[in-house]
Amino acid sequence: MKNLWIITVLVALSSCTKGSSESKKEEPMQDQKQTKLSENLTVKVIDAKGLDGCKFLFETSDGRRMQPINLDPTLEQDGLKLEVQVEPTQGMMSICMAGPMVKVLSAKKL
Numbered sequence: 001m002k003n004l005w006i007i008t009v010l011v012a013l014s015s016c017t018k019g020s021s022e023s024k025k026e027e028p029m030q031d032q033k034q035t036k037l038s039e040n041l042t043v044k045v046i047d048a049k050g051l052d053g054c055k056f057l058f059e060t061s062d063g064r065r066m067q068p069i070n071l072d073p074t075l076e077q078d079g080l081k082l083e084v085q086v087e088p089t090q091g092m093m094s095i096c097m098a099g100p101m102v103k104v105l106s107a108k109k110l
Helices: 002-015
Strands: 039-047 056-060 065-068 081-088 101-109
Touching (some): 056 081
Antiparallel strands (some): 039 081, 056 065
């Protein structure tokens, strides 16, 4: 009798669903202000080595953060202000997760 009760509960629980999978399709999470192709930005270089998997980040005046994948080592200075031209990377992942990864097309000290 006890086994029948357990089987009934398992069948009932397995048939429960949260809702139709077609009614709510999850949209990928997107940053409200995405970096545009070849956008010119004024950024501050941030030393983020204290975060797991991070090195140097760019931070814009409105608080957006980006991970440059090819920052010139001479520009890896915490607090340095730069004018940069960047483009988003495609098909790359990072364990840093502090912002989108970008390719630096040009960088000039301010």
